[in-house]
Amino acid sequence: MVETPDASPLGAPPDLRFRLDAKALALGSSFTFEVDGEYPLDLRACLEPIGTYDDVLAGSETLQIGGRTVRVIGLEDLIRIKRHLARPKDRESLLQLEAIKRLRQEEGLR
Secondary structure: OOOOOOEEEOOOOOOOOOOOOHHHHOOOOEEEEEEOOOEEEEEEOEEOOOEEHHHHHHOOEEEEEOOEEEEEOOHHHHHHHHHHHOOHHHHHHHHHHHHHHHHHHHOOOO
């Protein structure tokens, strides 16, 4: 049996009935969920300037989050997106992401 996370639209009232399935996802192209009451999860059909899911998957990384193995956007692609968006909050996080990249390079990691 596969355990499925409890996901609801971020900021939704607790009594909102919501079923995360293919039918619900087909109704839009951009979603933000709260998983198990604490983990944010963004689902996007396209990420500028990277592209579609297949484009993002090519540079993705595997992590353990909340006891689950998940694929997440790769650090290089996340840096590209933050540079592209150039919002104040993105510029601030870009400094942190670039520091993480340098640390990874120093440790010989991806």
